[in-house]
Amino acid sequence: xxxxxxxxxxxxxxxxxxxxxxxRPEYVGKPAPTPYSGPEIQNAxxxxxxxxxxxxxxxxxxxxxxxxxxxxxxxxxxxVAHEFMCDHGAYPSTLGYRGFPKSLCSSLNEVICHGIPDSxxxxxxxxxxxxxxxxxxxxxxxxxxxxxxxxxxxESRLLVERTQEALARAIKAVRPGRQIxxxxxxxxxxxxxxxxxxxxxxxxxxxxxxxxxxxxxPHYDSPHATTLIQPGMTFTIExxxxxxxxxxxxWDDGWTVVTKDRKRTAQFEHTLVVTDSGAEILTLP
Numbered sequence: 001x002x003x004x005x006x007x008x009x010x011x012x013x014x015x016x017x018x019x020x021x022x023x024r025p026e027y028v029g030k031p032a033p034t035p036y037s038g039p040e041i042q043n044a045x046x047x048x049x050x051x052x053x054x055x056x057x058x059x060x061x062x063x064x065x066x067x068x069x070x071x072x073x074x075x076x077x078x079x080v081a082h083e084f085m086c087d088h089g090a091y092p093s094t095l096g097y098r099g100f101p102k103s104l105c106s107s108l109n110e111v112i113c114h115g116i117p118d119s120x121x122x123x124x125x126x127x128x129x130x131x132x133x134x135x136x137x138x139x140x141x142x143x144x145x146x147x148x149x150x151x152x153x154x155e156s157r158l159l160v161e162r163t164q165e166a167l168a169r170a171i172k173a174v175r176p177g178r179q180i181x182x183x184x185x186x187x188x189x190x191x192x193x194x195x196x197x198x199x200x201x202x203x204x205x206x207x208x209x210x211x212x213x214x215x216x217x218p219h220y221d222s223p224h225a226t227t228l229i230q231p232g233m234t235f236t237i238e239x240x241x242x243x244x245x246x247x248x249x250x251w252d253d254g255w256t257v258v259t260k261d262r263k264r265t266a267q268f269e270h271t272l273v274v275t276d277s278g279a280e281i282l283t284l285p
Contacts, residue, residue, distance in 0.1 A: 025211065028097075060088075077117060107131070114131075133211065159241060172278070176228075180217060199248070248260055
C-alpha cells in the first residue's frame, strides 16, 4: 500500500451561499432534522422527483470528480459540486445538516466517511471518495463514489474496484419479499473473499423527503435487518470496505471517521427505488 502520510485537518473556507430562491430542507438552521414519520413506500410523484434529485447529485459528483488530480484541494471539489447543484435549482443536502459546513463529503485514503472539504491538497496515489446529495422539489438524491488520484498502488486500486462490485452485487440482490439483510449478506460474503473489513456502524438508509428516514440498510448480515423489501421503497446502499479493521476513530470535528488502524477504505453508493422485479438506480447522470 502507499506509504503516504496520514491525513490531518486542513483549513475551512467560508460557508458557501445558496441563492434565496432555492428551497431549503427543513433542517437548515436547526440542530437536527425533524424525525421522519411518513411511509417508506413512495408514490409515483415522489419517485419522479427523486429521479431528478438523483440525476443532479450524480452530475454534480461527476463534475467535481473531473478535477481530481494531484495539487487540487478538496475545497475546490466542494466548490464545483456546490455551484453545479445551485445552478440546477438544487440545494446541497449536506450543507447545514446537523451543522455540517460543506456541500459534499470528501473522504481520502483512511477516512471511512464524512470528511469535510478544506485546504487539504490531493497527492499522487490518493483514493478520494466524494459523497454528494441534492435536494429539489422536496426530496433528496444521494450518491458517492471513490476515485483514483494519479498513480494508485494495486492494493488500493483493487479495493476500489471490489467495493464498486460489492455495490453492484447488492443492488442485484434487491427483490420484493426478501429481507433487508440480503443486502448486507451479499456484500459481506463478497468482501470476505479478499479479507476486507466491512464497516458496521455507518450504513445505508431510507431516503425520500427526509435525508435519513430511519430505515437502516446494514452492509453486513445483520440478524436484526428483517424488514421486508417492498415495491416503492426508496433507500441507499453504500458499502464501506477496508483493507484492515472495520473499527474506527472520529476526529475532533465530530464528523471525520477514520479506520482505527489507519488502513485505506473505499465506498460507493446509489439511491434506489424498489420495483416489482428488482431495483432501479435513481442516481444516474
